[in-house]
Amino acid sequence: MSSMNTFVARVRRFRPVSTLVMLLVVAIWALPTLGLFVTAFRSQISSVTTGWWTAIFDPMHQEWTTKAFATVFSSTWNLGPAFFSTVAISVPATILPITFAAFAAYGFTFLSFKGREAWFSLIIALMVVPLQAVIVAILQTFMAIDKWLLTIPGNEYGDIHLSGEYPAAWIVHSAFAMPLAVYIFRNYMMTLPMALIEAARIDGASHFQIFWRLIIPMSVPALASFAIFQFLWVWNDYFIAYLFAGNHTVMTYQILSMLGQHGEGWQVVMAGSLISIIVPLTVFFGLQRYFVRGLTAGSVK
Amino acid sequence: MTDILFAIMASILGPVATFLFYILLNFIVNRFPEKIQRVLRPYVFIGPVLLLVGVLLVGPTIQTMTFAFMNEDSSEWVGFKNFIKLFTDPQFLITVRNNFEWIAVVPAVTVILGLFIATLTDKLGPIRERVFKSIIFMPMAISFVAASSIWRLTYSWSAGKTQIGMLNAIVELFGGKAIPWIQNEDFSINNLLLMVVVIWANAGFAMTLLSAAIKAVPEETVEAASIDGANAFQAFFQVVVPQIWGTAVSVFITVLISTMKIFDVVWGMTGGDFHTNVLGVDFFRQYFVYNNTGKASAVVVVLMIAIIPIMIYQVRTYRKQEELR
Numbered sequence: 001m002s003s004m005n006t007f008v009a010r011v012r013r014f015r016p017v018s019t020l021v022m023l024l025v026v027a028i029w030a031l032p033t034l035g036l037f038v039t040a041f042r043s044q045i046s047s048v049t050t051g052w053w054t055a056i057f058d059p060m061h062q063e064w065t066t067k068a069f070a071t072v073f074s075s076t077w078n079l080g081p082a083f084f085s086t087v088a089i090s091v092p093a094t095i096l097p098i099t100f101a102a103f104a105a106y107g108f109t110f111l112s113f114k115g116r117e118a119w120f121s122l123i124i125a126l127m128v129v130p131l132q133a134v135i136v137a138i139l140q141t142f143m144a145i146d147k148w149l150l151t152i153p154g155n156e157y158g159d160i161h162l163s164g165e166y167p168a169a170w171i172v173h174s175a176f177a178m179p180l181a182v183y184i185f186r187n188y189m190m191t192l193p194m195a196l197i198e199a200a201r202i203d204g205a206s207h208f209q210i211f212w213r214l215i216i217p218m219s220v221p222a223l224a225s226f227a228i229f230q231f232l233w234v235w236n237d238y239f240i241a242y243l244f245a246g247n248h249t250v251m252t253y254q255i256l257s258m259l260g261q262h263g264e265g266w267q268v269v270m271a272g273s274l275i276s277i278i279v280p281l282t283v284f285f286g287l288q289r290y291f292v293r294g295l296t297a298g299s300v301k
Numbered sequence: 302m303t304d305i306l307f308a309i310m311a312s313i314l315g316p317v318a319t320f321l322f323y324i325l326l327n328f329i330v331n332r333f334p335e336k337i338q339r340v341l342r343p344y345v346f347i348g349p350v351l352l353l354v355g356v357l358l359v360g361p362t363i364q365t366m367t368f369a370f371m372n373e374d375s376s377e378w379v380g381f382k383n384f385i386k387l388f389t390d391p392q393f394l395i396t397v398r399n400n401f402e403w404i405a406v407v408p409a410v411t412v413i414l415g416l417f418i419a420t421l422t423d424k425l426g427p428i429r430e431r432v433f434k435s436i437i438f439m440p441m442a443i444s445f446v447a448a449s450s451i452w453r454l455t456y457s458w459s460a461g462k463t464q465i466g467m468l469n470a471i472v473e474l475f476g477g478k479a480i481p482w483i484q485n486e487d488f489s490i491n492n493l494l495l496m497v498v499v500i501w502a503n504a505g506f507a508m509t510l511l512s513a514a515i516k517a518v519p520e521e522t523v524e525a526a527s528i529d530g531a532n533a534f535q536a537f538f539q540v541v542v543p544q545i546w547g548t549a550v551s552v553f554i555t556v557l558i559s560t561m562k563i564f565d566v567v568w569g570m571t572g573g574d575f576h577t578n579v580l581g582v583d584f585f586r587q588y589f590v591y592n593n594t595g596k597a598s599a600v601v602v603v604l605m606i607a608i609i610p611i612m613i614y615q616v617r618t619y620r621k622q623e624e625l626r
Contacts, residue, residue: 018421019429025418026436029501032451033439035467039454051465052454081304088308095312099319100350107346117623119347121616126358128612130562132584132601136368136594137361166307170315175357178350190626207342208327236444238565248304252446256569259450266454266465273447284442288435295506296513 040068040274044265068271077254079272085248086276088166089241093173094231097181098223100174105185106211110197120186127179131239139243142168169245173237177230184294188222189215225294228287232280251276322349362605368598375594383599396578397603399492403563403579407496407503408556412549414500415507420537422508423515434512438505445502449569452498456482484575491577498566503559507552514548515541554611561607580604 038052043063046055055062072079108120146161162168192215200210216223234240238252255276258269284291326345330338344351372379387393418437422430440448457466458481464470469479483491518541526536542549564581567573573582580600587597 014426015424018425022418022421022425022429022433025421026433029440029504030436031467032455032501033443035454036447036451048459048465050463051467051470053467053470084304088304091308092311092315096315096319099316100353103319103323104347104350107343111343111346113340113343116343117620119351121619122359123350123354124616124619125612126354128558128562128608128615129358129362130581130601130604130608132562132564132581133365133605134358134361135584136588136598137364138357141356141361166304166311170311172357175353178354179358182350207346208324211346232442236442236446238444238446252444255446255450259446259453259569262450262453266450266457269450270454273450277443277447280442280444281439284439285435288438292509292513295509 036270036273039266039270041065042267043067044267047265047267068265068267069275071268072254072258072272072275077258077268077272078249079251079254079275082249082251082254083275085245086235086241086250086252088248089169089173089245089250090231090234092166093170093177093234094227096170097174097177097230098227101178101181101185101226102216102219102223103211104178104182105189106207106215108182108186109189110210110215111207123179123182127183131176135243138172139163142244164245164247166245166248169240172240172244173230173234176240177233181226181230184226185219185222188219192218221290221293224287225290228283228291229294231283235280365598365601366605368594369602370595371598372595373591373593379595383595384602387596387599387603392578393583395576396573396580396583399489399577399579400561400607402489402492403496403560404557406493407499407560407563408553410496411500411503411507411556412511412553414504415509415552416511416545416549418504418508419512419515420541423512434505434508437508440502441505443502445565445569448498448502449566452494452501453483453570456494458482483571486576491571491575495567495570495577498570499560499563502566503556507556510548510552511545514545518544554614558608558611561604561611580607 034056035052038055039047041064042052042055043065044067046063055064071077108116108123142163146158146163149155149160149162150158152160197210197214200214205213236252238250238256241248241250242253251272255269255272258272262269323345326348330341330345333341368375369383370378370380418433422433425433443451454465455467456469457464458469458479459465464473464479466482468482473479482494485491522540522544523536526540527533531539562581563579564585567577567579567582568585571577573579573586578586580603584597584600584604587593587600591597
């Protein structure tokens with residue numbers, strides 16, 4: 001009887017109902033993505049004639065193939081170079097804003113000055129500015145800069161230009177990252193022990209020394225978690241890369257084009273999507289703990 | 302490969318140059334008398350950022366506002382003509398209606414769903430909790446382009462053939478008739494299906510924050526309620542919910558902002574066709590398809606009018622928090 005009671009207690013503690021409900025929710029969440037992984041390894045014929053789940057239910061009578069991957073890396077889609085273009089946009093667009101934002105956050109946290117609250121309110125207000133509100137004017141500004149660059153001797157043919165190149169995308173990404181980065185870094189820096197900084201001041205350390213020797217090393221968790229965010233955001237971005245660095249084709253652009261031609265079979269766009277999500281998923285699952293910490297530290301775009 | 306070298310150089314030289322730039326600014330400020338130094342010093346730190354957001358966010362936004370009152374190539378002033386054109390166009394009214402549908406559904410459902418999942422997983426063992434949460438969270442790492450591929454296949458419809466889209470396959474399994482869902486405008490079904498994609502992508506965010514909030518609720522408060530005779534539901538709504546309310550509101554606001562600005566998922570799923578257009582997408586259509594800077598900017602102004610109250614709310618919340626520090 002008592003063993004029966006402990007059994008019931010154990011089942012209860014296992015919470016079968018909650019587990020079942022969650023299994024259902026998780027299935028709804030994961031199945032569409034599973035479809036991506038399965039379809040990428042199917043042949044064209046089977047991907048347009050049968051549902052991807054038939055390949056799971058009957059894996060032995062299914063023609064598994066990596067042809068779609070060959071297609072996306074072939075000269076038709078050039079996903080290899082697109083991969084490198086994506087890296088070339090993402091890495092600097094992650095590192096540059098962090099450097100600037102860290103300085104600003106220090107200023108907002110450890111220096112008291114007139115207008116501090118007002119400037120910081122502006123930063124907060126700018127967190128919600130939509131991309132659409134600035135595109136036209138920034139494109140025009142960059143074109144004006146290019147026109148001015150033409151007047152530089154030796155650049156008559158516009159070899160040196162901003163529009164359509166990587167730095168243009170880095171600059172725009174940095175601007176959009178800035179308000180949130182400053183906000184998150186400042187919130188984090190406010191939790192650092194003030195006494196330590198004051199002690200350093202009394203010892204005659206300059207603001208620069210304190211920033212570089214004390215604050216930056218102590219702020220690594222916040223900097224890292226924002227870096228993850230920003231990297232995922234830039235890697236997955238389509239519009240800024242397309243509008244400002246259009247001379248370089250990124251993966252999101254190629255996959256959207258593949259999606260436009262899904263009539264020729266879903267396997268190609270799924271293979272392309274799979275390649276594009278490998279890096280973010282690795283970053284995400286490898287650094288999930290920091291990512292979650294970053295989420296709970298500030299809000300998100 | 303040269304691209305990568307260029308990027309690596311920028312990644313190393315960029316921060317180094319930034320530091321040198323700041324050191325230079327600091328050096329210049331140090332030349333001034335003590336009194337002026339004290340005034341200028343903060344701007345060594347915050348100045349470059351203020352300049353950057355001023356030139357790239359504030360200035361362009363103001364410029365867009367003025368473009369909204371000019372013609373298609375911004376060569377002359379036209380007053381409110383762009384707005385009159387927009388609001389007398391039934392297509393645009395549908396676009397505005399869609400935006401209202403989005404903000405009515407997505408933030409609320411995301412928060413409720415996130416709270417539901419956070420509550421359910423909270424009491425499960427650590428392994429199940431971690432696995433379930435990871436799966437719910439995963440779509441956050443996926444681009445809207447990949448998400449559009451995934452969901453367009455899920456919603457796809459094949460005329461008179463075996464259905465390869467999961468939704469239609471399930472419908473047929475239960476004896477229903479497969480239909481082209483994405484083109485189905487009845488009761489805004491296609492809009493709702495697009496919202497599902499965004500909820501799918503955002504639920505993990507809501508879940509994570511609400512889960513952290515739930516774990517911060519002191520066990521004693523819940524125990525005290527159950528000793529007082531409250532059942533699980535009463536304890537949840539009367540003890541837990543009030544304590545996580547602040548988090549729920551901030552999650553709601555964050556999702557609300559991103560929902561107002563929504564455009565990427567709609568762009569990837571329908572491009573705004575079949576009456577699923579939203580303001581964010583309409584801007585791109587007006588600007589890049591119809592080459593009409595005036596109307597495109599007017600669309601942005603309509604969007605900004607919706608966003609500004611939230612902007613004010615955010616700043617006020619921050620001010621209130623500062624007073625509490």
